[in-house]
Structure formats: C-alpha cells, structure tokens
Amino acid sequence: MGKYKYLLLLLIAFAVVAPLVASFASGNSDSANTTATTIVAPPPAQPLTLVPRPQKIVDMMKARGEQDDAKPTLKIVSPGKNAVINGSNVEVKLDLSGDLKGYMPHKDPATGKGNHIHVILDNQPYEAYYELGQPFELRNVAAGKHTLRVFPSRPWHESYKNTGAFQMVTFTVKGGGDAAKPTTTNNGQTMASPATTPPREGKDFPASNAGDVNPSKPLLTYSRPKGEYKGADADPIMIDFWLTGAKLKGDGGEYRVRYIVDDDEPKFIDKWEPIWLSGWINGKHTVRLELLDKDGRPVENGGYNTTSREITIVK
Ligand SMILES: [Cu+2]
16 A cells, blocks of 8 residues: 555544544533533432441440430429520529439540430520530520420440430529620529620520410420531431420321421331431531421421431541
C-alpha cells in the first residue's frame, strides 16, 4: 500500500469515527449531568433498613452489669403539680428511687457520656439532666401554662420503660420569658444577672406553652432521634419514645406508632421498644412519630401525639 493511500484511509477512518466519538462523549456528559442533578436537587432515595441493636450497645450493656434490668422510678419534687412560678427560671428537682441495680445518672467527664434523665418542656426536644444532686434550670420560660415530662435514660439515650419511670406535671409561669425582665425565684428573690455562666445544669428554652394534654389519655412522648449525628453515631440511628395510657398491637393492645422519615412511605412500630434504622445519608432529615388508634387514626392529645423533629446527619 502506497504511503498516500494509507494516509487517505486514515483520514476516512477518522471522518467516520470522530462524530461517533463526539456523540458518545456528549452522551456521557449528558448522563454525568443527570447524575449531578440527582445528587444536588431533591434528596436521593434513602433506603432505610431496620437493623438489630448495634453490637457496640450490646457490649456496653454487658459492661453495665444489671443496670439495664433496673426499674428506676422518678418523682418530680419541683415544680409541684399545678404550681405557679414567678419569673422565667423554673427549677426542676427530681427524686430517683426504685430498683436501681446500680443505675445512677452521672456524666463521665472523660467521655461526656453517662446515664441521664430526659427532661421535656411542653413538646420541645428533650434536654439531658445528669447530676440530680443539683436542680436543673429551665431558663427563659415563657409566661403561661406548661407541661414537664421526665424519664430516665441510658448513655445511648434509650429510655427506661418500667412503670413509674415516666412522670409529668403541669405548672404555670407568671411574668416569665422576657430576657429584659429580671429573673426571680419562686419566693420572689431577684436572681443574679442571667448573663453570667450558671454553675447548674440547665437550658434557655424557646417560647412554648403546654398543649391541652390529658395525662390519663393515651400519650406518645417523642424522645429520639434529635439533634446532630456524627461519624459512627450516624448509622444506625435509634427511634425511641415513651408511651402512657396505650398498649401497642404487638404488646397485646390496639394502638400503633407510625413513623415517617422525610417524605418516605409511613412505617409502623407495633412493639414498645427502640428500633434502629440504617442507611441515612448526609444532610437534614425529618422524623415524625404519631400514635394511631385501632382504626389507624391519629389519637389527639394536646397535639403531643404527632411530633416531627429535624435531625442532621454528618458522616
Ligand atoms: Cu439522652
């Protein structure tokens, strides 16, 4: 084959192949765009799967001895039932008793973890209370009627579910919630400036008021998940709640708990125990828990039986 003929053949070959290559390349870049769009725009499918209790928690339970068989009971010493409190600071004092088997709330300074009490003002996310020897301060509480719910919890935030563990009171705050006003104790003493760092455990609370809750009616108290989940703690994530005045189907009752993550299909919990879900992707998610009656209808109780929380996953 002559040199020129060979070159000509090469040229022809190029003429045929080049557009194909171009179209292939552009097709590729189209599909690359599509992929990018799926990642950025609406959250991609997040197939969550139910997984067993994580091994690291099973190991922690073993190391705790009998603690997880404890039946801790709480008494709300303060605020008293239907107490009227002057000022926006509310001192919570609890009495812990019952069959404790070594269970005692305390934050380990080294790990920042430990047994603690979940303290819930109205239907806000719970706050952790570790050292019961000192009162827990609900700060900046808005004027009006409020509910307080408490129950003992483990270092991994799973609640104790025995009779007497959960307590609830209703109280009223007068003149509270305005940071410009001096905060006073319940005997009317003006307290130190709220700007100083208080030595007690406590939390500034955003404004909220009690729902019209009837404590003798079925009540679902949302506990977990809440807040931010990082690294190894971000998968799996536990759903946990407290249930009063209602038995779930799988426990011989007729109620169900429905949970909805983001816009996923509703799922059901038919036994009162924590569940662990795996497969979370980074970003913000909403978790909604609802108590349903035997006909699948939400059970109304002051708006507390349907609760949504936003959580953030950072893996
Ligand atoms: Cu907790």
